[in-house]
Amino acid sequence: MEQSVVIQESTFVKDTLSLSDNSSSTTGNSPSDSPQLGNSPQQQQEEMLALLHKQKHIMAHSISSLTSEITSDEGLMRELHQAKVIIIRHANSTFNLKWSQVEKEIKLQAPPEVDPFLSVVSDRDLLxxxxxxxxxxxxxxxxxxxxxLANVSAVFISPLRRALQTAYLLFKSHPNFASINFVIHPHLRENMHTVCDVPEDWSVVEEQYRLLFPNLNTSFVQHVSKEGPWYISQLQDPTRTELKATLQSDVSKHHHDVVMEKVLATYPERVESAYNTNQRVQSFKHFLQGYMENSHGQICVVGHSQHFTYMTATKWNSFTEPPVEYRFLANCEFYPFDKHLTPVDI
Structure with a gap:
């Protein structure tokens, strides 16, 4: 199984380089882009909520706070057993929890004058x-x-800690835990939007999880870590070049500080463009198809809500925008992925 992963590495590197060269850019809102709120409390609340819904992040994080109703339903298990690939969204995170708490608070208080979620987005404890x-x-x-899922032979995981922790807790009691090939793949990271999407230093994460997984492949992240923080190299230009230039011009700055400045300057827009996320998703689908040609057994993929909306998307108005038809997974939901395996030409 390890050999089949190595076979695909050169293809992955080529796809990553192509991804970096061809992505479109995204920019944050200037003050003039921000809506002027109405005078009455009702107008203020309606317009603020309209802005938040426009950015599509109320839905993303409020649904994420729900407990997934994973049961032993035999119909579901039959579907899962028949699937070649199953995607699993990470379980509820500390970010999800704080986000849902703010949602509850704004329902009980006066209409907000500023985005009430900004305190969560900027909380460095949630990085x-x-x-x-x-x-x-x-x-x-x-x-x-x-x-x-007795036939699972490989589990692909986002490098973000909430996904890694979910994968470990889900599979540590699996009968074949010692032989399952756990592969951390950078194309599975979440679309970069808030503090929780900014990865911890890779050396810290790798040290922690290499002790937990008996058969862990980290080679894909190592490939994109050769020229600085791995996730920055995956972003679109001009954002990628801007962040790298800032880090090179002031070596005393930590990449977390530089990226968080960008996150807060861009919010409520996303640092990573929809087009770039689409490219990452399609690149991973191509990789997955190649992997399946050289492997046997069932494959699970542990990742994130927004990323999975792109992976399951069936309709876009434009590839430079988020998809309009997709499957939104609840926390810890298992979903048969086979009908979405074919990459889309963007």
Missing amino acids: DCPLSDLGIKQCEEASATASR
Whole structure:
């Protein structure tokens, strides 16, 4: 199994270079782009909520706070057993939890004058956040479903900690845990939007999770870590070049500080463009097809809500915009992915 991963590495590197060269850019809002809120409290609340819904991040994080109803339903298990590939969204994270708390608060208070979620977006304690206690409980409940997938031979995982923690908790009790090939793939990281999407230093993450997984392949992240923080090299230009130039001009600055400045300057827009995310997703689908030609057994993919909306998308108005028809997964939800395996030509 390890050999089949290595076979695909050269293709992955080529796809990554192509991705970096061809991505479109995204920019943040200038003050003149911000809407002027109405005078009455009702107008203020309606216009603020309209802005938040426009940015599509109320839905993304409010749904993420729900507990996935993973059961032993035999119909679901039949679908999962028949699938070649299953995608699994990470369990509830500390970011998800704080986001849902703010949502509850704004329903009980006066209409906000500024984006009430900004305090969550900028909370550095939530950088590359772990699972919440609720998320850990979700994994404990869903691990029975994972253990019933007897033919799993490989699990691809986002390099972000909430996905890695989910994968470990779901599969640590699997009968074949010691022989499953766990592969961390950088194309599975979440679309960069807030503090939780900014990865921890890779050396820290790798050291922690190499001790937990008996068979862990980190070579793909290492390939894109040769010229600085791996995730910056995956972003579109001019954002990628701008961030790299800032880091090179002031070596005393940590990449987290530089990237968080960009996150807050861009918010509520996203640092990473929809087109760039689309390219990453299609590149991973091509990779996955090649991997499946050289492997046997079932494959699971553990990742993120926004990224999975692109992976399951069936309709776009434009590839430079988020998809308009897709499957949104709840925390810890298992979803048969076979009908979405074919890459889309963008």
